[in-house]
Amino acid sequence: MKQRTPFREAMLTFRRTPLLSALSVASIGFSLFTVGLFALVALNFRKALDTLAERVEVVAFVLRGTPTEAISQATQDIQAFPEVLSVSYVTSDEALSRARRELVEFREAYQELEVNPLPPSFEIRLQPTFRDAAHAQAVAERLRGFPFIEDVRYGRDWVERLDKIRNIAAAVGLVIGFAFAAVAVVIIGVTIRITVLQRAKEIAIMRLVGATNGYIRGPFLIEGAIKGVLGGALAVVMSWLMFSVFQRTIGDTGTTLAFFRAPEIILILVFGTTIGLGGSIMSVGRQLKNV
Amino acid sequence: MIRFNHVSKSYPNGVVGLTDVTFHIPKGQFVFLTGHSGAGKSSILSLIFAEQRPTEGDVRVSGYQIAKLTSKEIPRLRRRLGVVFQDFRLLEYRTIEENVAFALEVTGARREGIPNRVMRVLTQVGLASKARAYPKELSGGEQQRVAIARALVNDPHILIADEPTGNLDERATRGIFQLLREINAGGTVVVMATHNMDLVHDTGYRTIELRGGRIVYDSAVDVPEGTP
Numbered sequence: 001m002k003q004r005t006p007f008r009e010a011m012l013t014f015r016r017t018p019l020l021s022a023l024s025v026a027s028i029g030f031s032l033f034t035v036g037l038f039a040l041v042a043l044n045f046r047k048a049l050d051t052l053a054e055r056v057e058v059v060a061f062v063l064r065g066t067p068t069e070a071i072s073q074a075t076q077d078i079q080a081f082p083e084v085l086s087v088s089y090v091t092s093d094e095a096l097s098r099a100r101r102e103l104v105e106f107r108e109a110y111q112e113l114e115v116n117p118l119p120p121s122f123e124i125r126l127q128p129t130f131r132d133a134a135h136a137q138a139v140a141e142r143l144r145g146f147p148f149i150e151d152v153r154y155g156r157d158w159v160e161r162l163d164k165i166r167n168i169a170a171a172v173g174l175v176i177g178f179a180f181a182a183v184a185v186v187i188i189g190v191t192i193r194i195t196v197l198q199r200a201k202e203i204a205i206m207r208l209v210g211a212t213n214g215y216i217r218g219p220f221l222i223e224g225a226i227k228g229v230l231g232g233a234l235a236v237v238m239s240w241l242m243f244s245v246f247q248r249t250i251g252d253t254g255t256t257l258a259f260f261r262a263p264e265i266i267l268i269l270v271f272g273t274t275i276g277l278g279g280s281i282m283s284v285g286r287q288l289k290n291v
Numbered sequence: 292m293i294r295f296n297h298v299s300k301s302y303p304n305g306v307v308g309l310t311d312v313t314f315h316i317p318k319g320q321f322v323f324l325t326g327h328s329g330a331g332k333s334s335i336l337s338l339i340f341a342e343q344r345p346t347e348g349d350v351r352v353s354g355y356q357i358a359k360l361t362s363k364e365i366p367r368l369r370r371r372l373g374v375v376f377q378d379f380r381l382l383e384y385r386t387i388e389e390n391v392a393f394a395l396e397v398t399g400a401r402r403e404g405i406p407n408r409v410m411r412v413l414t415q416v417g418l419a420s421k422a423r424a425y426p427k428e429l430s431g432g433e434q435q436r437v438a439i440a441r442a443l444v445n446d447p448h449i450l451i452a453d454e455p456t457g458n459l460d461e462r463a464t465r466g467i468f469q470l471l472r473e474i475n476a477g478g479t480v481v482v483m484a485t486h487n488m489d490l491v492h493d494t495g496y497r498t499i500e501l502r503g504g505r506i507v508y509d510s511a512v513d514v515p516e517g518t519p
Contacts, residue, residue: 016384204382208340209441210370211397213362 006218013223013255020195021227026046027191028231029238031184032272032291038180039268040259042173047258049166053131056162058139058154060122061209064092069149071120072148076162078122083130083139088123092116119150133160189229192224192279213288220284221277232269236260242271292449292480293339298348300334300504308334309504312348314511316482316497318448321475323491324484332484334504337338337424339482340372341365355447365409367380370398373450373479377457378433381426387437388413394441409483412440416470419481430462439470443479450474454485456490 014021062071080089090098095118100105122143126135127273136159140152180218195202206216243259293316300308309331317323324332333435337343338350339359350357350511355368359372381390390407400408413419416436426434437453442450452471469491475481491498500508 012384118414201380202382205382206397207366208369208374208380209394209397210366210368210445212366215397 004239006222009219010222012228013195013219015224017195017198020198024191024227025230028188028227028272028276031236032156032232032235032268033098033238035180035184035271036235036260036268037242038177039264040061040239040243042169042177043260043264044257045173047058047250048255049162049169050128051255052162053128053166054125056126056136056154056159058126058132058136058143060124060140060143061119061150062089063148063150063176065118066120066203070092070148072254074122074148081139081142083126083135084125085125087125090123091120091246092118095119095121116279131159133163134168135280159202181271185266185279188228188275189282192227192276193283193286195223196220196280196283200287203284207288216282216288217281220280224276224278224280225273226276228272228274228279232272232274233277235272236265251274292316292320292353293482295335296349296351298338298350300338300343301346303436307504309345311336312501312506313423314499314509315507316480319475319478319479321481321494323496323498324501325488325491325498326485326507328488329408331499331504332501334454335488335501336451336482336484339449339451340374341368349506350458359435366397371448373439373445373447375435375438375442375450375455377450377454379426379431379438379458380501381441382435383426385453386425387429387440389416390426390437391441391444394444398445398458408444409440412444415443416440417472430446430463431459432466435459435463436470439467440472442478443474447479449480449482450480454484454486456485456487475489475500500510 003156074086075089078084093116096113096116124139124143126139128141129134133156136154139154140154142150143152221290240259247257263269295314297309297429298312301307310334312331324335325484326332334343335424338345338357341352341360341468344358344360352368353371354471355364358369359374382393385393388406390411391412392405395405395408410419410422413422416439418433418436418440421433427435435458439450439452439455446471450471455509456467459467464487471483472479477490498508498510
């Protein structure tokens with residue numbers, strides 16, 4: 001005679017009702033899959049915005065004739081700003097040769113110049129978390145404090161527009177993501193409730209022979225957690241398949257799409273497990289109140 | 292052992308289950324609860340094993356006051372009771388021995404001792420040879436014996452039987468009744484609700500008759516009709 005343990009009982013349920021168990025896992029999987037797909041879209045959209053944000057750069061034009069010592073001291077000072085990722089000093093000559101190289105349509109005009117009209121400058125790239133209008137503005141103000149800085153530019157309108165898009169994307173993502181997650185929680189809750197109701201008789205018998213609530217809950221919680229983690233794994237696999245198909249369909253566009261990394265995959269599995277566990281706790285709790 | 296003191300029970304839908312019921316069942320007694328369907332037999336039994344709580348009055352079972360039981364005390368009380376139903380209430384996907392062992396496992400009994408105790412009660416009910424069978428492979432009478440074995444395995448002070456022979460033929464009924472008598476002879480209180488008046492009349496056991504939720508006759512205190 002095999003001894004009953006909560007884990008063995010949970011496993012027994014999978015063997016006894018394979019179809020219902022498979023349906024539960026599938027329904028949890030599909031629910032999390034919709035959340036996962038949305039998360040993938042949001043992830044790639046955010047990645048695209050981050051790529052755009054990489055172009056946020058503050059350029060400070062320096063007065064000609066500024067001593068080299070002042071330039072190197074300023075370089076060190078600017079590098080010490082918390083918002084700054086890197087700072088590079090571009091001399092007038094470097095600026096001109098770059099303009100000749102990059103601005104092909106003006107190449108002839110640049111060739112004919114007798115005097116270099118381009119001033120030297122500091123090109124400052126910001127840390128990823130500071131690539132917004134407010135921080136770019138703050139850095140620009142600080143740069144204006146140097147006496148040899150003639151002008152500071154950072155594409156204000158463009159950065160402010162990027163900020164707006166980011167804020168709207170974050171708000172829409174939060175609302176839709178929450179709605180998707182809420183729907184998933186409801187579907188998973190109903191699925192688990194069905195499996196608990198299917199075993200209502202067993203729960204009633206357990207109560208009848210003197211089982212404590214904790215003893216009755218044990219196998220259900222393990223079962224819910226296993227179904228949750230399996231459903232989460234199924235969602236990750238389905239998302240990956242969909243991602244691969246999509247990538248193959250759009251072909252090589254020059255940009256690489258991002259899939260979930262290990263921490264995000266773990267998050268999906270933990271989310272599935274938590275919902276499976278939570279759904280079981282609530283469903284069994286309600287059932288225990290009824291018997 | 293069991294004491295009902297002016298107990299009334301009404302349900303949320305307005306149905307009155309019991310009205311002013313008072314009786315006492317001492318240690319070792321065998322008691323029949325009789326009456327038509329809806330007379331209140333099942334209400335009394337469900338109050339005894341704390342499935343319900345009284346609306347008024349006091350119910351005490353094995354020292355527990357039912358109205359004041361906490362959720363932790365309910366399992367403790369039920370481990371002192373054995374309960375048998377008309378529909379057996381066995382777990383179909385477990386073998387006979389697993390069904391019986393289940394009642395021990397939930398109490399946290401020592402695992403090493405479980406197989407011996409299970410075989411002891413299965414022998415007592417005459418089903419030791421079918422320990423590995425599943426409920427569906429047994430007759431109705433045999434399934435009820437398994438239910439009784441499950442009720443007995445914790446050595447209960449009280450055995451409650453709600454129409455235990457209701458689904459059985461005459462021969463199986465006699466067999467189950469004989470088993471309950473033997474259990475009672477061992478000192479266990481047996482409270483049996485039944486429609487089967489033949490069983491009641493053939494024995495000299497105490498009979499409590501209910502009608503409309505009230506006790507209309509108790510052989511322990513009343514003189515039967517027709518007695519001079």
